[in-house]
Amino acid sequence: MRASKETIEVLQQLKDENYEVVNMESEESLGESTPWIINGLVGLAAWLSAILGLFFVFLQRFNFFENKFILTILGFSFIVGAMFVMNSLKKSIFVSQITLAFCILGEIFAMIGIGQISESVSITIGLNVLIQIFIIYNFKSSIHRLLSVPAIIASLLILVGYLEIPFLGNIILLFMVVLLGYLWLNKEMCMSSFLGNFYNPIIHGLTISFIVLLLIAFGTNSSFSSEYFIVWLATLYIVSLMIYYEIRLMKAHHIEILSWVGIFIMILTVLFGVVTLQSPGILAAILIFTLSFNQRNTFIMVVSFIALILYSILYYYNMEVTLLIKSIILMSCGVFFLIAKFTLSRMGGEIN
Amino acid sequence: MIDMKVSKTGHELFELAKEKKIDKLGLSRGLELMRFYPSKSEWKKMISTLLLFGGVAFLITGTIFFFAYNWQELTKYTKFLLIEVALILSTVVVLWKNPVSIIGKACLITSIMLVGVMLAVFGQVYQTGADSYALFVSWAFLISGWVFVSEFLPIWMGYIALINLASSLYWNQMMSDFSFIKFFQILILINIFFLVLFEVLKIKGTHWINGRWFPRVLTAWIYLCFSLGMINLIGEYEFFRDNDLAALLLLLMFVTGLGITFYYYQHIKDITILGFALLSFIIIFTFLMVKLGAGLLFLALIVLVQGGSAGWWLNKLNAEWRRD
Secondary structure, three states, X not given: OOOOHHHHHHHHHHHHOOOOEOOHHHOOOOOOOOOHHHHHHHHHHHHHHHHHHHHHHHHOOOHHHHOHHHHHHHHHHHHHHHHHHHHHOOOOHHHHHHHHHHHHHHHHHHHHHXXXXXXXXXXXXXXXXXXXXXXXXXXXXXXXXXXXXXXXXXXXXHHHHHHOOOOHHHHHHHHHHHHHHHHHHOHHHXXXXXXXXXXXXXXXXXXXXXXXXXXXXXXXXXXXXXXXOOHHHHHHHHHHHHHHHHHHHHHHOOOOOOOHHHHHHHHHXXXXXXXXXXXXXXXXXXXXXXXXXXXXXXXXXXXXXXXXHHHHHHHHHOOOOOHHHHHHHHHHHHHHHHHHHHHHHHOHHHHO | OOOHHHHHHHHHHHHHHHOOOEOHHHHHHHHHHOOOOOOHHHHHHHHHHHHHHHHHHHHHHHHHHHHHOOOOOOOHHHHHHHHHHHHHHHHHHHXXXXXXXXXHHHHHHHHHHHHHHHHHHHXXXXXXXXXXXXXXXXXXXXXXXXXXXXXXXXXXXHHHHHHHHHHHHHHHHHOOOOOHHHHHHHHHHHHHHHHHHHHHHHHOOOOOOOOOHHHHHHHHHHHHHHHHHHHHHHHHOOOOOOOHHHHHHHHHHHHHHHHHHHHHXXXXXXXXXHHHHHHHHXXXXXXXXXXXXXXXXXXXXXXXXXXXXXXHHHHHHHHHHHHO
């Protein structure tokens, strides 16, 4: 991607204001971005051929697959080899996709091997978390960094279920909410620090994991959710972050927090939290949608919007009332939304 | 809802900060200068649009659920009265506000959906026993006029999806000698018609035809139909037993598909559409190799070579087009 004309203009203005900036005339090849279709096409081919090749190897029935030590060593060799290739060779989509496939393959081999050697779920999963953290730091692949985050969250959840510690899920959830809030609200600081290289994949991975976790934990009436998660606590975390975010937004837009608009927004958030107490995903999706809107991140906006639709469907599906009552609730919500829309249009002057 | 230019510039500034080409203070000031963070009016517009379309979506789903409940207390006349009053009201708002305004579009979507509800209730009340394709065909026919005046691509996309659905159901329910090859031919023809219509209107400078998402979605669907049709032809077809003419037509259509790809390559320069075409070709060619009895390792190699060359060529092309 060449720096756009607008970016060069902004940089010139920064230079005029005596900020330290790079000379963009000589930096035309900054951060070249490849269209998603090319990445997707090459990635698909690399993955499909890796899987087909793997099937071929498995069908040959080599003896080393039955030896847990060799399997572990093979797994780690794949990981290290993939890292070496990825970090030392010239950046190419094809090489990065092939190394990604081999790295993940190596992780699977290593986990199977370690599981067989240790014969302990907690040791295997604990090691997986460490390996993922190591890979995030050392393997320069945005896709793997993105995938490592849900892998860590999933490992922690399996550990929670395996250790049978009640309501430990809520601690993981609290950790995720705090981390999400910190990362979304401090992007400028993170991108300017050593976190810059990891920021985008980690925030995307964490946000998607959060959405999926809420769906698993509260979208279904499984025993897993009732044993390891407290629904009202989850709603409380999300409402708290939402209110904190609203306060920051109001400050940024010079709106008095204790003005009627400020108080109205916060009361509305709490009321919404009470109404959707059993389904925290709805408020979480709205929160993520607004956070991504503020950062102009269209990808997460679309993801959170789809999540919002999904959570809303589940909310109505799980309501223990007749279809007639559900339809009346839906229509009332529709009327309420439209009234809110026209009220907002009318009081536009006061907000501005 | 989002200004893509501002979004792109902002992300470029973040990239520069990541590569330590500007510091945090410079980044903050740069984002402020380009108004990266949405203003109060942008927030208001976003919330207002969401409330409008959310409200309409809730009203429509509520109405569908209400009639799906088939409340026995309501007489058939009351049911029709309720739907028709709602239909008239939303259509009056469309006429009052103009179909191209945001409220007009929301009400037009409501009217379009209410026509579907009315047809479903008609079937429910009179137990017509008609095949389900009849409902979708009537629905598509009745809303055609509104779609033509809507000047709104999402409504067009919904309309095309409805026509595809109606055609699929018709083919499934009415054709005794159901053939996948013919089925995909029909779908390809329908969608090529709309694709050509879009491009002609775009070339003529029609103001509401903008962006590339519409032809991309359509071509993705067309190439999927091509791929499935060709896979069916390769996998199931037996010479001299099946309809050779249908197979020949499909092959001709595939050549047409290549023609479309060439057009996009030469004139429109849309890398995404070229990518769809190559993906379709890779799928068909790999399936042909499977049919010819290729082994796993050979298949892995073939996929690798095809994907690698396609990616290399597209990347090269993309760089060339950018330089231009």
